[in-house]
Amino acid sequence: MTAHKVYAAQPPRQGERSPKAFIAATRVATSLGYYLTIPLLGLVALRAGAMTSTEVGVLIATHTLFRRSVAVPTGMACDRWGAERVLVVGLAAEAVGYLLLGSSLTFPVWWAAMVVDGLGGAAYNSAGKVILAQASEDDSSAVSFAGFYVATSVGALLGPLMGALLAESGFPRLILVISAVIYAGSTTAAVVRYRRLDGRALRGPAGAVSVWRDAFRPLRNPLFLVYCSLTIPMWFGISLLVSALPLEAEARGLGYFDVGLISSLSALVVVTLGHWAGRRADGLALHERAGLLAAGAAMMTVGSLLCLPMGRWPLYASMLVVTLGELALIAASEVIAVQLAPIGSTGLYLGYMTTAWSIGGTLASLLSGFLLDGSLAGHRIFWVLAAALLAADAAGLRALAGRRAPLERGGPRVAA
Numbered sequence: 001m002t003a004h005k006v007y008a009a010q011p012p013r014q015g016e017r018s019p020k021a022f023i024a025a026t027r028v029a030t031s032l033g034y035y036l037t038i039p040l041l042g043l044v045a046l047r048a049g050a051m052t053s054t055e056v057g058v059l060i061a062t063h064t065l066f067r068r069s070v071a072v073p074t075g076m077a078c079d080r081w082g083a084e085r086v087l088v089v090g091l092a093a094e095a096v097g098y099l100l101l102g103s104s105l106t107f108p109v110w111w112a113a114m115v116v117d118g119l120g121g122a123a124y125n126s127a128g129k130v131i132l133a134q135a136s137e138d139d140s141s142a143v144s145f146a147g148f149y150v151a152t153s154v155g156a157l158l159g160p161l162m163g164a165l166l167a168e169s170g171f172p173r174l175i176l177v178i179s180a181v182i183y184a185g186s187t188t189a190a191v192v193r194y195r196r197l198d199g200r201a202l203r204g205p206a207g208a209v210s211v212w213r214d215a216f217r218p219l220r221n222p223l224f225l226v227y228c229s230l231t232i233p234m235w236f237g238i239s240l241l242v243s244a245l246p247l248e249a250e251a252r253g254l255g256y257f258d259v260g261l262i263s264s265l266s267a268l269v270v271v272t273l274g275h276w277a278g279r280r281a282d283g284l285a286l287h288e289r290a291g292l293l294a295a296g297a298a299m300m301t302v303g304s305l306l307c308l309p310m311g312r313w314p315l316y317a318s319m320l321v322v323t324l325g326e327l328a329l330i331a332a333s334e335v336i337a338v339q340l341a342p343i344g345s346t347g348l349y350l351g352y353m354t355t356a357w358s359i360g361g362t363l364a365s366l367l368s369g370f371l372l373d374g375s376l377a378g379h380r381i382f383w384v385l386a387a388a389l390l391a392a393d394a395a396g397l398r399a400l401a402g403r404r405a406p407l408e409r410g411g412p413r414v415a416a
Contacts, residue, residue: 019135022193023128024151026186030091030124031155033098033182036163036175038063039263041101041110042246043256044172050105053247057369059107059114060243061362066118067125068235068358074126075351076215083134083347084194087127091190093120095183102176125354130347133338149330150274156267164260217345218352224340227290228356230400233393234293234329235360237300237322240386241266243365247372248307248315251379262316266323273327281331286339287401289332294397296328297390304387308380 041059045051051059077086097117100109132148163175218224241263249259281289303321306314334350341349367385371378 019131020147023131024147026087026091026190027128027148027151028154029182029186030094031152032159033094033155033179033186034121035156035159035263035267036182037098037101037159037179039160039242039246039259040163040167040172040175040256043250043259044167045105045110046250047172048105051107051110053250053373054369055107056247057243057365059110061365061369062111063114063118064239064243064361064365065358066115067121068354068361070119070122071126071351071354071358072215072348073351074123075130075347075349075354077123078127078130078347079345083127083130084190086123087131088187088190088194090120090123090125090127091183091187093117094124095180095187096120098176098180098183102173102180105173122354126347126351129334129350133346133350147275147278150271153267153270153274157264157271160260160263160267162260164256167256215348217342218349221340224337224349224352226400227336227340228353230393230396231293231329231333231353232356232360233389234297234300234325234333235357236364236386237297237303237360237390238326238329239361239364240304240322240368241319243361244307244368244372244382245315245319247368248379251372251374252310252312252315254312254315258312258315262319265316266319266326269320269323270327270330274330277327277331281335284332286336287403289336290397291401292328292332294394294401296325296332297394297397299325299328301387301390301394304383304390307383310376310379 042053042056045056045059046053074086074090094117097113097115097120100113100116103109128148166172166175166178245262246259249255249262281292284292300322303318303323303325306321307318308314334353337349337353338346364386367382371382
């Protein structure tokens with residue numbers, strides 16, 4: 001029988017929200033601020049004549065790179081000094097990033113804003129997921145992580161439509177100010193909550209890793225490295241909703257409303273089916289979860305091919321099918337990483353996987369900025385490449401799922 005991790009979660013004080021409820025509340029608020037702004041940044045810059053499509057691609061790539069690539073140090077910080085402290089710092093940095101976006105419509109300032117906001121987002125995401133892992137019983141971890149993405153999608157459901165309405169009404173830069181206010185409020189709420197906790201509650205779990213001794217422990221786990229590499233193309237697929245969607249909309253003669261509506265419909269799919277997907281994934285063995293990811297990558301392949309025809313409705317259909325593939329990622333990917341991690345190294349292992357995702361997101365942003373320049377040839381090359389990458393990934397994940405014995409004995413699930 002496989003042993004399971006058990007975290008000694010700090011119980012909430014009387015009248016205080018549970019960790020899961022607080023993370024859900026802040027995630028709804030911050031995702032509203034995020035999706036008010038990020039999906040429309042490219043269109044705002046292009047319509048204002050302030051940047052080229054290549055510069056827009058660089059901005060989104062920068063944001064993705066910094067939001068994902070520093071997840072290892074932020075995960076280590078969570079394990080070492082407590083996820084709650086890291087969460088507060090991350091929210092504060094994101095508020096500063098949005099203030100920079102609202103201060104000037106120029107490439108250098110927006111690039112700096114993407115760096116600051118990306119670093120803050122990395123800290124918040126790492127901390128939020130570590131808090132969820134520590135607060136969850138092992139057999140409900142898939143539901144907890146799926147709930148994180150469902151909370152994200154609640155904000156994503158409303159944010160793009162609100163942003164599109166403001167932008168179409170002639171106030172595109174107002175959405176940047178609103179986002180900054182939302183993040184500032186979330187930072188204040190986090191400070192108020194966590195300043196009441198004692199120092200013991202803010203430290204990482206017993207058995208937390210030594211920063212210098214075990215920082216590279218995941219790199220000595222071949223199974224984990226193979227698994228991480230196979231999740232990279234799936235994050236490429238998810239990133240299409242941010243990187244490729246606005247450029248495709250512009251090339252097809254669509255506007256703010258279409259980008260906002262597609263983003264909101266995608267979020268509605270996750271809100272409606274996310275918890276169901278998490279419940280279905282709970283109780284699955286690791287090789288079965290890998291098989292679920294393979295099915296998700298295959299779905300994203302179909303979504304990419306659907307985008308080859310020009311016009312409004314192929315774009316709608318493509319992005320919604322990609323979102324169906326995303327459900328597999330949110331239900332299974334991080335649960336596998338948590339199970340492969342020793343106790344006290346949860347943040348570190350999640351950090352390595354999130355860093356790997358930065359490769360997929362950055363690649364999607366750079367390729368879309370370079371190829372989706374309005375030309376038909378670039379459009380076809382981009383979507384064929386996307387489909388080929390995701391199809392190869394589906395095959396790789398299917399092969400990994402077939403290696404049942406190595407997967408089932410691959411998770412240490414003991415103190416580091």
